Amino acid sequence: MNSSLIIPTRRQLFLGFFSIGLSGFGGVLPLAHRMLVQQRRWLNEEEFTELLGLGQILPGPNIVNMSIAIGSRFHGVAGAWLAVAGLMLAPLIIVLSMVMLYDHYQSLPDVQGTLHGLASAAAGLLLAMVLRMGQKIELHWQTVSLAILTFVAVGVWRLPLLPVLLVLGPLSVWLARRRQRSGDESC
Amino acid sequence: MLILLSLLASFSLFSLMAVGGAVTLIPAMHSYVVDSHHWMSGQEFAALFAIAQAAPGPNVLVVSLIGWKVAGLAGALVATVGMCGPSSLLCYYVTRLWQRFHGSPWRRAIERGLAPLTIGLVAGSAMLMSEAANARWTGWLLCGVVAVIAWRSRINPLWLLAGGAVLGWLGWI
Numbered sequence: 001m002n003s004s005l006i007i008p009t010r011r012q013l014f015l016g017f018f019s020i021g022l023s024g025f026g027g028v029l030p031l032a033h034r035m036l037v038q039q040r041r042w043l044n045e046e047e048f049t050e051l052l053g054l055g056q057i058l059p060g061p062n063i064v065n066m067s068i069a070i071g072s073r074f075h076g077v078a079g080a081w082l083a084v085a086g087l088m089l090a091p092l093i094i095v096l097s098m099v100m101l102y103d104h105y106q107s108l109p110d111v112q113g114t115l116h117g118l119a120s121a122a123a124g125l126l127l128a129m130v131l132r133m134g135q136k137i138e139l140h141w142q143t144v145s146l147a148i149l150t151f152v153a154v155g156v157w158r159l160p161l162l163p164v165l166l167v168l169g170p171l172s173v174w175l176a177r178r179r180q181r182s183g184d185e186s187c
Numbered sequence: 188m189l190i191l192l193s194l195l196a197s198f199s200l201f202s203l204m205a206v207g208g209a210v211t212l213i214p215a216m217h218s219y220v221v222d223s224h225h226w227m228s229g230q231e232f233a234a235l236f237a238i239a240q241a242a243p244g245p246n247v248l249v250v251s252l253i254g255w256k257v258a259g260l261a262g263a264l265v266a267t268v269g270m271c272g273p274s275s276l277l278c279y280y281v282t283r284l285w286q287r288f289h290g291s292p293w294r295r296a297i298e299r300g301l302a303p304l305t306i307g308l309v310a311g312s313a314m315l316m317s318e319a320a321n322a323r324w325t326g327w328l329l330c331g332v333v334a335v336i337a338w339r340s341r342i343n344p345l346w347l348l349a350g351g352a353v354l355g356w357l358g359w360i
Contacts (some may be wrong), residue, residue, distance in 0.1 A: 017196060020247070021243070022243050022244070023243060023246050028245050038208070038304075041338075051282075053298055053343040054223070054278075054281070054282065054285055055278070056207065056208075056275060056298070056301070056305075056351050057206075057297050057298055057301050058278050059202065059203045059204060059205045059274045059276020059277070059282060060202055060203075060208075060270075060271065060273075060275065060277070061205065061207050061208055061209045061245055061246070061247035061270070061271065061274070062207075062208045062280060063245045063247075063329065064245065064247060064271050064274070064275060064278075065274065065278040065357075068275045068278045068279050068282070069278060069279075069282040072282060072283075073282070076292065077279075080275070080279055084271065084275065087233050087245065088244070088245070088267070089277075090243075090244070091242060091244020091245065092244070092248065092251055092263075093246055093250045093268065094242050094243060094244070095238065095239060095242040095244065095251060095252060096251065096252075096255060096260070096263060097193065097240055098238050098241070098242055099235065099252050099255055099256070102234070102238060106234075108210070110356055113356050113357070113358050114352045114353075114355045114356040115237060115238075115352075115355065116236045116320070116322065116326065116355045116360045117329065117351040117352050117353065117354045117355020117356065117359075117360040118234075118238075118240075118241060118348055118351050118352045118355060119233040119234055119236065119237035119316075119319075119320035119328040119351075120236040120321050120330045120333070120351055120355070120360055121237075121325075121329060121330070121333045121347050121348045121350065121351025122236055122240040122241070122316070122320065122348060123233070123235075123313065123316040123317040123319075123320040123321065123330050124317075124329065124330040124331065124332070124333025124334040124337065124347070124351075125240060125333060125334070125337050125344050125347065125348070126210065126309070126312060126313040126316055127313045127330065127331075127334035127338075128333070128334045128335075128336075128337035128338040129210070129309055129316065130306065130309050130310045130313050131334065132338055132339040133305070133306045133309060134306060136310050137303060137306060138299060138301065138302065142353070143299075143302070143303040144303070146303040146304065146307070147303040147304070147306045147307040147310070148307065149307065150303065150304045150306075150307025150308055150311070151306075151307040151308075151310040151314075152229075152307075153307075154214050154215075154255045154307065154308055154311040155214060155307075155310060155311030155312075155314045155315065155326050156311075156314075157309075158214065158218065160215070160299070161212070161214070161215040161220075161308075162200075162204055163203050163302070166312045167206055168304055169206070169301065169304060169307055171297075172300040172301065172304055173296055173300030173305060174296075174299050174300070175300065175302070176295075176296040176297075176299035176300035177292070177293065177296035177300075179299075180292055180295065180296055180299075
């Protein structure tokens with residue numbers, strides 16, 4: 001199975017992440033999966049899931065973490081740098097050009113109106129993300145109350161993030177471990 | 188210079204708190220740049236988020252835009268490096284260790300334990316951005332319709348953003 005996988009050169013690594021960075025709108029992960037597993041075959045399905053899981057539990061931007069993990073796996077420190085640089089370079093230039101244009105023309109009523117509509121739609125996409133994540137949540141009174149508690153703490157009470165994470169993070173992991181031990185998968 | 192140092196320090200700390208990606212940080216970033224330092228208004232913050240969503244690339248780019256708004260090009264670079272640096276370093280070392288814990292039940296427990304927190308944080312971000320972005324009821328309506336379409340269909344989100352932009356341009360939002 002591993003023999004069918006391809007080990008990218010440094011150049012391919014950079015160019016691969018370059019194209020991932022450029023082509024993903026509103027989140028890059030689905031694209032990354034298609035390219036890394038199906039098209040270029042740098043990783044198999046299992047390895048991808050494993051790296052994704054790791055990227056999600058570590059702090060920081062998921063796709064950046066994934067680039068670091070994949071880059072370093074093939075070419076060490078240099079590979080990690082190349083993958084992240086490839087991922088970020090073009091989008092950074094594009095987004096900065098866009099914001100410069102916006103700043104220049106933001107006083108025009110047309111631009112203001114357009115941005116209002118764009119901002120409402122962008123907030124809607126974020127809500128959709130919550131709905132999709134909510135569908136996949138493990139249905140147990142503990143997970144549901146922890147999700148609600150986190151939301152209320154950060155979104156409603158506006159408590160600072162760090163103490164919230166330091167209290168709820170370990171608590172939630174400990175509860176998950178207890179559920180595993182007792183083999184209790186549902187409520 | 189002081190502003191750049193403040194940006195670097197704050198975003199480095201955010202980097203290590205971003206459990207579940209940059210989107211979970213929106214309330215924290217909002218309170219830092221809007222409420223504490225008054226570097227921009229809530230509406231401007233929402234506009235930056237919208238621009239980041241409309242551009243190709245990872246969501247984390249909203250951080251670069253915030254940095255840019257606060258301190259120009261240097262601010263953008265400093266905020267981006269701060270946001271990606273510490274977490275990337277951590278990721279680099281942990282990836283190597285991770286293989287050893289392949290069979291450990293704690294690994295699964297950490298994944299399962301962090302998932303509900305991530306949802307709660309993203310929900311907090313979504314609420315904050317909706318409040319900042321929607322001034323009129325038409326805005327809320329658009330926001331809700333986009334949410335349902337994006338949730339229920341596999342349409343490219345770019346079309347929804349484009350639709351929102353056109354409605355806004357017509358002056359309806």
